[in-house]
Amino acid sequence: xxxxxxxxxxxxxxxxxxxxxxxxxxxxxxxxxxxxxxxxxxxxxxxxxxxxxxxxxxxxxxxxxxxxxxxxxxxxxxxxxxxxxxxxxxxxxxxxxxxxxxxxxxxxxxxxxxxxxxxxxxxxxxxxxxx
Amino acid sequence: xxxxxxxxxxxxxxxxxxxxxxxxxxxxxxxxxxxxxxxxxxxxxxxxxxxxxxxxxxxxxxxxxxxxxxxxxxxxxxxxxxxxxxxxxxxxxxxxxxxxxxxxxxxxxxxxxxxxxxxxxxxxxxxxxxx
Numbered sequence: 160x161x162x163x164x165x166x167x168x169x170x171x172x173x174x175x176x177x178x179x180x181x182x183x184x185x186x187x188x189x190x191x192x193x194x195x196x197x198x199x200x201x202x203x204x205x206x207x208x209x210x211x212x213x214x215x216x217x218x219x220x221x222x223x224x225x226x227x228x229x230x231x232x233x234x235x236x237x238x239x240x241x242x243x244x245x246x247x248x249x250x251x252x253x254x255x256x257x258x259x260x261x262x263x264x265x266x267x268x269x270x271x272x273x274x275x276x277x278x279x280x281x282x283x284x285x286x287x288x289x290x
Numbered sequence: 291x292x293x294x295x296x297x298x299x300x301x302x303x304x305x306x307x308x309x310x311x312x313x314x315x316x317x318x319x320x321x322x323x324x325x326x327x328x329x330x331x332x333x334x335x336x337x338x339x340x341x342x343x344x345x346x347x348x349x350x351x352x353x354x355x356x357x358x359x360x361x362x363x364x365x366x367x368x369x370x371x372x373x374x375x376x377x378x379x380x381x382x383x384x385x386x387x388x389x390x391x392x393x394x395x396x397x398x399x400x401x402x403x404x405x406x407x408x409x410x411x412x413x414x415x416x417x418x419x420x421x
Contacts, residue, residue: 170315171316195377195378199385202350260386268384
């Protein structure tokens with residue numbers, strides 16, 4: 160199945176991404192708690208893409224690894240990038256007056272988490288949640 | 291275009307809100323503003339927020355609930371959040387939010403009882419001197 164790519168420019172589109180992730184998670188047979196975790200992680204990262212990255216996109220893909228099935232979500236922006244990733248990953252650290260739980264919280268809610276960013280080059284966050 | 295709003299009902303000395311939609315961020319901020327205005331206008335002593343229809347609470351909505359509780363306290367009203375789904379509670383704590391300062395109850399009935407008993411104590415202490 161072709162991956163689905165959704166735009167992230169306005170706060171209403173965070174809701175669209177949440178709902179698309181929910182649909183895929185239900186389709187893959189995720190439990191209610193697993194669905195809620197992956198949807199919540201998606202919501203945090205989608206908001207980061209808009210608020211910190213100045214907009215971008217979310218890509219939703221299904222994964223199969225032997226008998227394991229999962230969801231891979233990729234959030235990309237072409238914003239300022241993150242100067243200090245280690246600091247950005249800390250609970251309670253925020254550059255924009257938020258709670259600073261976006262990245263660290265999304266990592267806790269995911270099975271796998273990857274972040275790539277450089278000043279001026281934008282940010283790419285990939286999470287995987289296995290069933 | 292009509293302005294989207296979450297309805298606020300007045301019942302005696304209390305205001306009731308039932309969030310029935312997947313809220314985008316502006317809608318959450320609007321609710322925060324509307325509730326604060328209504329508390330001041332009506333002199334309500336309690337606010338009950340039913341989130342039993344919410345399939346997800348992320349850090350943004352969590353922060354909104356905390357803000358409403360804080361603002362209503364300053365305006366001399368108690369807030370109780372009721373009906374959080376178990377999967378939402380599990381996810382919220384893993385995300386790193388335990389909603390400090392927000393009173394919760396399992397359902398609307400218990401939430402109303404909590405507000406009524408807080409109002410009773412308020413009445414008793416108001417009239418303690420003149421008894």
